[in-house]
Amino acid sequence: MARIEISGVRHSYLRAPQSDEDYALRRIDHVWETGGAYALLGPSGCGKTSLLNIMSGLVRPTEGRILFDGRDVTDLPTERRNIAQVFQFPVIYDTMTVAENLAFPLRNRGVRDAEVGRRVDEMLAILGLADRGRQRARGLSAEDKQKISLGRGLIRSDVNAILFDEPLTVIDPLMKWELRTQLRQLHQRLGHTMVYVTHDQTEALTFADQVVVMHEGMIVQVGTPADLFERPQHTFVGYFIGSPGMNVLPVRADGDGLSAGGVRLDPSPLSLSTEGRLEAGVRPEHVRLGREGAPARLLRVDDLGRRRIARLDLSGVMLLAALPEGSEIPSDPCVTFEPGMVHLYRDSWRVSGERLP
Amino acid sequence: MKPVNQKAWLLVAPVLALVAFSAVIPLMTVVNYSVQDTFGANQFFWAGTVWYEQVLASERFWNALGRNLVFSFIILLIEIPLGVFIALNMPKKGPGVAACLVLMALPLLIPWNVVGTIWQVFGRVDIGLLGSSLALAGVDYNYVQDPVDAWVTLIVMDVWHWTSLVALLAYAGLVSIPDAFYQAARIDGASGWAVFRFVQAPKMARVLTIAVLLRFMDSFMIYTEPFVVTGGGPGNSTTFLSIDLVQMAVGQFDLGPAAAMSIIYFLIILLFSWVFYAVMTRHDDEGAKGGQS
Incomplete structure (x- = not known):
């Protein structure tokens, strides 16, 4: 677990950005405190996923630094940042069974077999897939596949943070509610720093203690759900929050x-x-x-x-x-x-x- | 029950006619020849299974078949891994992609007899670049006289000619993998080998199945290139089934045995292709069953 500081980050996908419009992230200064449950809320294309990928190291920012507990990790590759990330669409390893999929991130890090087995069983139970551990993962429904993706993110106990990139898009509404509640409980139990990206305000407001609202590559407000509703700092927040x-x-x-x-x-x-x-x-x-x-x-x-x-x-x-x-x-x-x-x-x-x- | 509309047959009639003229009728003609005997002048006599028995009992047939199998096995063993290796190292974006694709496609665009001629000249000890360079370097290489050299020449030629196809198919499989899979693998801390083993290889499996099938069928039916380069020699060392077949049918005009051999040849290819396909797609079925449960 770590305190993640984003300092003066700007990012452009163009080689030679000219104006502010060329930047997907215009300027971000923000601190994710240890153990916080954050929602990163904003419309499509506002830079949420870019920010997430920069934190996990999949994308290197054009300018600015990323600090984990004060240590500069901007130049570290994803593998060495010890971050878990769950993507919008399910990613599973076709040839493996459900249990092998869950064990994969642990085995890659050399966790002992007994420990792997224990944690995989625990995760299978949490995800409600206990009876499917030995089944090949490729035949599962999109929903179960996404649960496996979530499980691969949650199974590592020592991560600095878990980043969720609109993870429940493919899940049906009732299940969505249930899984979000489970994530919330897991957060209370494990105390990971969690950042949950979404463009759905209900999702953001029910998941997070702190909601970070992004608009056109900038963070326009950080606050509790009540703050956002009662004191929107930017007309966009007022417009985006509330229905x-x-x-x-x-x-x-x-x-x-x-x-x-x-x-x-x-x-x-x-x-x-x-x-x-x-x-x-x-x-x-x-x-x-x-x-x-x-x-x-x-x-x-x-x-x-x-x-x-x-x-x-x-x-x-x-x-x-x-x-x-x-x-x-x-x-x-x-x-x-x-x-x-x-x-x-x-x-x-x-x-x-x-x-x- | 819905009324059955027989007019729909009219729509598929052109296709049926085309298939009949391109495949069914020629095949049945061959079947017809294979059970009859002729002494010319368009006079045919019923011969039953005599020709089949004769072909299956001939050592010449089994030797040629053996050469075919060994040849196909060797070129699959080289071209599939080499093609995958090349595909993995091809650029995924940028200006290099187009250049790479064009270069890779070049050998595939050359007519087969020209490929044969190129290598026939290339390998000649007196004037060929390859042959004379090897001779200068002191290597005893002569594909006209040495069976091993003849085989090496044919295999290298086939690899040169067809590895591109495997590489292009594998490349098509690779570029269809969404970025999220690579990103997830990095998040999961997978090594380069693990990424290949669990992400790239499974996604390539389907196109590689097609590549193996195509390369097997093509190499098993190989005719033009060895005919141009070695003419089946030295001796019978590169006489494949197809070459033997043409000699029998056109050279000796033994229509009956040649037709019987064609049918057997065709059935062998069909059998092997089916076995390959069944073996390589068995996992798909497992997956489908899992999905229903």
Whole structure:
């Protein structure tokens, strides 16, 4: 187990990167603390897998260093970093049995036979494959194959970290839930540093203590699931976390103060400068519809079981409001925002300490 | 029950006709010859299994068959490992790939009798580059007089001609392996040998099965090259079944025995190919069964 520090890492797959757009990772500075359960969350193509491969040494970063417990491992090959990684699609060794597959990473490292046997049996039981140990692995279903891939990652007890690269993509939803719970329990029992890459926020929020959100090759926020929901540091986080995502409205400043879509943000912070592009973020859960406030046009209402989602046109801006099941929605609603639940962003980044009342 | 639409036969009719003219009818003609005797003038007499008995009892046939088997065995033993070795060392990306593929494909594009002629001249002691260089170096090499030299020449020629095919097939198998397999193997700490043994070899097995089959059938039917280079000699040392067959059918005009020999030859190839295929694909079946359980 180790504390993994990523220091000033930039990476481009091009030979001569010119602008920021050429970088898959623009600049990453981050520390994965020993024994943490992290989720690395972001949309496809944001650089999650690149970051993972750089940590495990499959990819060497263009710039920057990787430190394990303070020791520079940037130039060490994968084999010598002692890291386990599980990939999106199952990788199994066709000619081996299930048990041999699980034993493979141990045997390659010269673990004694008795120890190998003990750990393989234990892992077979954890994965629910106890009766299939002697079966040839190639004939198994994609799901069982992926379990074997997971098992090969988990069986090494002394690894610095286990990296999961969207490992449950091929697994059906019910099984997904079960396996994720098992991973969580294993984490509590073994105390490995685990990094779990996903683009699914539910997966991220249920697995991790700390969620790291990536966007366009950068880490935009690190925090607990509650932090991400309540205090998104970047409009992308607000938009990506929560379903539906946060409303982001352009903010207008005039002599009296600030307003977003005609809704006055009162009282405006006096110290706030109006440089840059100002936006207000408000979650659909914090939009109130009533007889007072800024008038809006109701476009559509979707009933999602326990919630109703209203789509509104608020002086030319699209606004979503989430209301409890069965609540009345006036046909000519007026919009107000729940006090204290509006975030202010300048050039997409949260203006900190200035939560508007 | 669905109504059966007989019109569908019309769609496959062209293929059936083509197969009939290219394979079935010629084969049946040979079968026809093999059970009859003729004294020319298109007069045929029923002969039954006489020709088959005669061929199977002749030492000439068994000797030629033996030479065929030894030849195929040796070239498989050389070409398969060599082809795999070359494929493993070919570049996987970059400008080298195209150059490599073109170079490898060159010998395959040369007509077989030209290959024979090239080596026939190449190996000549008086004017051939190989033959005269060996003579200069003091090596006693003469494929016209020495049976061993004749065999070595034929084997080297076949290896030169056909190893590319094995290499290209193996290469196709190799490049189809997803990167994740190599990455997982590195994560698992596998050695280079283990990567070959557990990742590359299993993924290549299927194309290698085809390579072995093709090379076996082709080498077992070899005719043009030895005919051009050695003409079956010195003596009968490089007289393979095909060469013997042509001598019998065209040289001596013994249609009956030649036809009987053709049928036996054909059955042997069929049998060997089936055995090879059955042996090499038996693991696939195991896998399929495992999947159902």
